[in-house]
Amino acid sequence: MNEPQDLQPVHSLDARSLRGLAHPLRMQLLNALRRGGPATASQLAAKLGESSGATSYHLRQLATHGFVEDAPEHGKGRERWWRAVHMGVQYDEALLNDGDPEVRGAADLLLHEVANQHTRELSTFLGTRGDWSEAWQRTWDASDWTLSLTPELARELIDKMHDLVESYRALAPAEGTPDAEQVRVHSHVMPIHTD
Structure with missing residues (x-):
């Protein structure tokens, strides 16, 4: 399984890579690879309830934009394995106000999909x-x-x-430590209207 320390640091999105990532299935595929480690398009399709054709296409798009790469050490024969390249992404707030409506739309989609992902994760745990x-x-x-x-x-x-x-990354227990699990931490800070 991919451990966070095996991945490169956070990737800064630009307008081009934002457009390459801003798709619900691509974001789900990338998250599945970050958390579950290398996998094939077929394995990811089964996990996400998608067709292997769809997952294969979107994995290639993610690779084009540098989010995933081949993991040939896992492959057997014609099987193509994929792995995440970065621990996460960050974006410049300017992308939300970009002059190109396509970039603004991609930034908006990305943010809404992150919010949906957080809701799904909490609901799954509950x-x-x-x-x-x-x-x-x-x-x-x-x-x-x-x-x-x-x-x-x-x-x-x-x-x-x-x-x-x-600071808790440095405190991560050794692999195989009893009762150690991956833990998701969500943080939301936003202004609200009081009326």
């Missing part, structure tokens, strides 16, 4: 909570707070949360 050990059933969290902040304070909060989460 639906399978009873399958986890007692320790994990007592350790999950879905909290929210409402604060009064300036944009500068909100940015400081985001940076501090990101630094805290990143």
